[in-house]
Amino acid sequence: MTETTVNTNNAMFSPLALTQALPFLPLAQGTIDYEVERRGEPGLIDVVLDESATKVMLVNNGLIAVPKGQGAAVDYDAAKIRPALIPGMYVRDDLARHRDITAIFLGTDRNGAAPRTHFVALDITRAVSAVPADEHGVDHGFGDDDGSLVSRAARQFDWVDLRGFAPHVGSRDAGLATSAVTVSIWHNRQRFCPCCGAPVEAALAGWAQRCTNAADGNRILFPRIEPAVITAIVDGSDRLLLQHNTAWKGNLYSVSAGFVEAGENLEHAARREAKEETGITLGEVKYLGSQPWPFPASLMMAFKARALTTDIHVDHEETGTAQWFTRDEFTNAMITGRIAVPGKATIARYMLEEWYGQPLQ
Numbered sequence: 001m002t003e004t005t006v007n008t009n010n011a012m013f014s015p016l017a018l019t020q021a022l023p024f025l026p027l028a029q030g031t032i033d034y035e036v037e038r039r040g041e042p043g044l045i046d047v048v049l050d051e052s053a054t055k056v057m058l059v060n061n062g063l064i065a066v067p068k069g070q071g072a073a074v075d076y077d078a079a080k081i082r083p084a085l086i087p088g089m090y091v092r093d094d095l096a097r098h099r100d101i102t103a104i105f106l107g108t109d110r111n112g113a114a115p116r117t118h119f120v121a122l123d124i125t126r127a128v129s130a131v132p133a134d135e136h137g138v139d140h141g142f143g144d145d146d147g148s149l150v151s152r153a154a155r156q157f158d159w160v161d162l163r164g165f166a167p168h169v170g171s172r173d174a175g176l177a178t179s180a181v182t183v184s185i186w187h188n189r190q191r192f193c194p195c196c197g198a199p200v201e202a203a204l205a206g207w208a209q210r211c212t213n214a215a216d217g218n219r220i221l222f223p224r225i226e227p228a229v230i231t232a233i234v235d236g237s238d239r240l241l242l243q244h245n246t247a248w249k250g251n252l253y254s255v256s257a258g259f260v261e262a263g264e265n266l267e268h269a270a271r272r273e274a275k276e277e278t279g280i281t282l283g284e285v286k287y288l289g290s291q292p293w294p295f296p297a298s299l300m301m302a303f304k305a306r307a308l309t310t311d312i313h314v315d316h317e318e319t320g321t322a323q324w325f326t327r328d329e330f331t332n333a334m335i336t337g338r339i340a341v342p343g344k345a346t347i348a349r350y351m352l353e354e355w356y357g358q359p360l361q
């Protein structure tokens with residue numbers, strides 16, 4: 001266990017999400033009670049929005065609303081930000097007016113000072129209509145100001161990507177945002193039943209969809225998650241194998257990763273990817289931990305593997321180059337800028353730290 005496991009801003013880290021070797025992962029921090037058993041209650045969203053302690057998180061096109069002026073803070077390592085949380089009763093009219101807003105009941109915080117704070121996410125992606133770019137040349141896709149939350153949202157909030165948001169907020173808000181972004185991206189990408197092609201509507205308080213075709217049994221559809229393996233490969237001298245993929249920007253180096261094929265287990269996927277990318281044969285494969293990576297729908301499952309071979313053969317198509325690093329060589333490569341390491345939201349970064357034995361700068 002390394003110093004990276006100590007994160008005083010995440011004192012409420014959920015024991016449900018704990019993993020052994022990678023105890024802190026920015027996108028694996030669900031601390032609230034999901035109250036899954038309530039999702040089937042008729043009219044649950046309206047009931048919850050009527051309660052005075054309910055807070056609403058806004059999502060637009062995969063981005064999270066934060067108070068105006070806080071958006072730029074994600075570029076500063078030590079900066080703390082918070083989501084823009086709106087009282088539930090402020091958004092009821094908007095929900096009635098914009099049928100394309102998707103509401104998701106995220107659950108109830110039983111840990112905070114105010115007990116029983118409910119959280120609802122509103123995804124306004126499809127409710128906003130395209131408008132010309134603003135004075136900064138950024139097209140937020142918000143409509144003319146009709147006084148509604150949707151039209152005010154562009155002026156009132158900054159919008160940040162989950163990858164920038166999660167490392168800068170507490171565990172509760174990181175968990176809420178990860179759920180909100182993951183589910184809302186799915187709703188926006190799947191508009192029709194994959195079985196019969198009929199339109200779908202939100203169901204189970206936003207966590208599912210219902211096919212509108214009675215002849216198809218009005219089947220209930222759940223979000224599809226795409227499993228991916230990511231593997232820290234070490235040799236007999238405890239050197240770490242790092243690679244640069246041709247699709248990556250700059251001189252980013254990271255560990256082996258790839259999607260799990262249909263009909264394949266995780267360990268096979270880890271060994272196959274290592275072989276394809278670097279020609280390395282893996283022996284023992286050990287589970288490290290996991291976190292969702294909703295860009296758009298991945299679940300990253302991390303392993304540490306012992307290499308049985310050390311000769312590297314890259315394909316030069318997906319993998320441009322790969323190299324074994326001792327810790328001293330790794331330190332030197334970082335200091336000189338020869339390599340850049342994965343960002344603070346990625347599971348890869350914490351896998352590197354687990355091997356390195358201390359936080360990466």
Ligand SMILES: [Zn+2]
Pocket residue numbers: 193194195196197198211212213216219
């Ligand atoms: Zn259907």
